[in-house]
Amino acid sequence: MRQLKFSQDFKTILDYPKIWTKEEIPDEVRAFIKNKSAQNIISDEKENYYCSKCLHVLDENLFCPNCEIKYEFNKYKDNLIYLGVPVDFENFYYENLYFVYDLNDNDLIFYVIKEEVSYYHELIYFPLKMSDVSILRAFYIKKDKLIDVTNHKEYTYEYLKKTRKVEDLDFVLINDYYQGFLYTANLELLKKTVYKYSKLWLAQKYLEEKTILASFLLYYALWEPSFEYLINNELYSLAFDDVYNLEYDDKMKSLLNKSCEYFNFIKNEELNARELEALKLCLKCDIDLIKFLGHNIYALEDLVNITKINFAKLYKYFKENNLGDDAMYEYYDYLKIAKRLGYNMKDKTILYPLNLKEAHDKVTSDYKKVYMPKIDKNIKKLSQKLKVNKYEEEKYIIYPAPSLNSLVEESKMQCNCVRTYADDYSQNNCQIYFLRDKKNIKKSLVTIEVRKGKVVQMRSKYNEMPSRELTTIIKNWEKRIVII
Ligand SMILES: [Zn+2]
Numbered sequence: 213m214r215q216l217k218f219s220q221d222f223k224t225i226l227d228y229p230k231i232w233t234k235e236e237i238p239d240e241v242r243a244f245i246k247n248k249s250a251q252n253i254i255s256d257e258k259e260n261y262y263c264s265k266c267l268h269v270l271d272e273n274l275f276c277p278n279c280e281i282k283y284e285f286n287k288y289k290d291n292l293i294y295l296g297v298p299v300d301f302e303n304f305y306y307e308n309l310y311f312v313y314d315l316n317d318n319d320l321i322f323y324v325i326k327e328e329v330s331y332y333h334e335l336i337y338f339p340l341k342m343s344d345v346s347i348l349r350a351f352y353i354k355k356d357k358l359i360d361v362t363n364h365k366e367y368t369y370e371y372l373k374k375t376r377k378v379e380d381l382d383f384v385l386i387n388d389y390y391q392g393f394l395y396t397a398n399l400e401l402l403k404k405t406v407y408k409y410s411k412l413w414l415a416q417k418y419l420e421e422k423t424i425l426a427s428f429l430l431y432y433a434l435w436e437p438s439f440e441y442l443i444n445n446e447l448y449s450l451a452f453d454d455v456y457n458l459e460y461d462d463k464m465k466s467l468l469n470k471s472c473e474y475f476n477f478i479k480n481e482e483l484n485a486r487e488l489e490a491l492k493l494c495l496k497c498d499i500d501l502i503k504f505l506g507h508n509i510y511a512l513e514d515l516v517n518i519t520k521i522n523f524a525k526l527y528k529y530f531k532e533n534n535l536g537d538d539a540m541y542e543y544y545d546y547l548k549i550a551k552r553l554g555y556n557m558k559d560k561t562i563l564y565p566l567n568l569k570e571a572h573d574k575v576t577s578d579y580k581k582v583y584m585p586k587i588d589k590n591i592k593k594l595s596q597k598l599k600v601n602k603y604e605e606e607k608y609i610i611y612p613a614p615s616l617n618s619l620v621e622e623s624k625m626q627c628n629c630v631r632t633y634a635d636d637y638s639q640n641n642c643q644i645y646f647l648r649d650k651k652n653i654k655k656s657l658v659t660i661e662v663r664k665g666k667v668v669q670m671r672s673k674y675n676e677m678p679s680r681e682l683t684t685i686i687k688n689w690e691k692r693i694v695i696i
Pocket of ligand 1: 263264265266267268276277278279280281
């Protein structure tokens with residue numbers, strides 16, 4: 213069945229497939245949603261767990277004595293509804309998203325279905341789970357274009373293989389960070405569609421317990437050349453979480469080869485792209501080490517350029533000195549400056565100082581006296597070029613740090629270490645951008661570090677992660693960064 217509709221300018225008649233109304237959502241899809249929703253576990257700001265049916269506190273075995281239901285975290289904990297606030301059933305509301313592919317004649321539709329859950333009912337004085345399901349969006353999928361049949365908008369886009377980015381001229385689709393569970397019972401229908409090479413149906417088991425970003429299903433499964441290979445080799449978390457971060461060079465290809473001695477380790481531990489880079493560096497099947505290195509991979513790749521690093525020793529040094537995740541940049545920075553100042557990089561007391569912070573501050577102050585004027589000049593020059601990446605929307609603005617002084621001011625306001633990136637920034641090894649509120653442009657909100665067109669760090673005050681709203685803005689901006 214098809215429906216004829218006028219386009220927005222009423223000049224042409226559009227020929228779109230008919231989509232489900234809210235009432236027409238098939239029973240099996242409703243059952244899937246109900247089942248997924250019943251597995252939700254709610255957690256408050258104190259990380260107490262609650263039954264999502266009656267909001268009763270769960271015991272240590274995740275058992276609800278009220279409903280006599282035993283809950284379980286799924287492997288990825290994607291059934292956890294995390295609230296930053298206490299659970300209050302009168303004002304408590306959350307949404308779940310679900311994705312469904314459907315074939316209508318030969319037209320492929322991708323549904324985004326929204327479930328709204330609330331617990332307050334005027335007539336009842338205890339929490340009662342109420343769930344309302346509706347069609348949020350429905351995309352008619354063409355090879356190089358998506359048509360949202362719910363609002364009759366067409367989105368043409370281009371997948372850029374080199375950067376793994378989606379060039380979406382309207383910036384509408386990629387602004388939507390939809391994440392949800394995919395209905396997997398009918399995935400075989402994709403065999404006859406543009407998705408025939410994606411082999412999505414092979415990942416059914418993985419997809420059953422994992423929420424996925426819609427962009428992976430809509431774009432990456434369709435366009436990313438390595439996607440099929442990853443799916444065929446059951447490297448699902450790479451395919452669905454991280455494929456755009458994967459540097460698919462010859463070395464990586466050999467690591468991901470089934471006959472490679474590391475293959476089973478990669479698959480069983482579900483390494484992400486950063487952890488794979490870490491494995492490439494150290495070639496050790498030690499998951500704690502790989503997680504540590506993977507978390508710090510961008511700093512490490514620079515670190516190995518400064519001096520020869522024994523990764524196991526480095527890990528031990530961090531662990532024994534209780535150095536947190538952010539200390540890696542401080543450490544990198546310290547070593548880099550120490551080398552510039554001509555210290556002996558083979559000396560263990562230089563390589564692993566007893567007090568990293570003190571050692572870092574000492575070399576920084578020595579260094580400032582010598583190099584500052586030169587750095588400032590280079591930053592001013594570079595920031596002019598980086599203005600192509602300036603971004604402005606209604607409320608916020610993102611722009612390149614214009615001078616050394618601006619970096620110093622930023623790090624004073626943010627209490628972070630950005631000042632010490634000045635040298636890297638001045639040499640265009642990294643790029644520093646500020647996100648600010650247009651109404652209060654002098655006040656720092658988020659400091660962003662970009663490398664090779666990708667955001668590698670975004671930090672609010674005291675090195676904290678920015679709010680969800682700002683993170684979304686930055687993630688969207690990231691997709692349009694021009695690499696300079
Ligand atoms: Zn219950």
